[in-house]
Amino acid sequence: MRIIEIPMLDELVEARNRMRAHYDALLRRSHSDSVKLHFTFDGNLVGDLGEALAVKHFGIRLVETKSHPGIDGYAPDGNTTVQVKATGTKRGPAFRKTETRAHHLLFFDIDFDNRIAQVVFNGPERYAITKLPTEFSNQRQLSPKQIREADALVLDHERLPRIE
Known part of the structure; x- marks a missing residue:
């Protein structure tokens, strides 16, 4: 199963929803209701939650410092970088x-409203990287379709097993 339940998000999601409702009402009163503010969770919160899910569900040991570009941790075998x-x-x-x-590479799609995450990609990073252009600067994003196509190339024995 690729779905992971995320406990303890209820209060955070409820607070975000109250904030969204508050500002939606404000926008309506100020005749700016054609604008929709989403108040999405992103940035460090999402990245940290992804790493926490990797530790809990896949036994990843995180690197001690954030100074390892491209590597967040090690698989339970102690040698496989993740x-x-x-x-x-x-x-x-x-x-x-x-x-x-x-x-x-482990890639999670977190659905805050339903308090779950889906493991979208679990496999050798090389499969995902092949979807990137050979040359690019800064950063490049894969589409949801591209990362799912890359995941479809992963053989079962190449996936990290989930631990419970």
């Missing part, structure tokens, strides 16, 4: 041009 990516906006993962690539 990159963890997550989204809370239904988009695909973004990659930077780095000299170091992880052996493995």
Whole structure:
């Protein structure tokens, strides 16, 4: 099963929903109701949650410092490097041009409203990287379709097993 339940998000999601409702009402009163503010969870919160899910459900041991570009941790075997990516906006993962690539990639799509995450990609990072252009600067994002196509190439024995 690729769906992971996420406990303890109720209060956070409820607070976000109250904030959204408050500002939606304000926008209506100010005749700006054609604008929709989404108040999505993103940035560090999403990345940290993705790493926490990787630790809990796949036994990843995170690197001690954030100074390892392209590597967030190690698989339970202690040798396989792992990159963890997550989204809370239904988009695909973004990659930077780095000299170091992880052996493995875990990519989570977090659905905050339903308090679940889906493991969209679990496999060697090379499958995802092949979907990127050969040359690019800064960062490049794969579409949700591209990352799912890359995941379809992964053989069962290449996936990290879930731990419960």
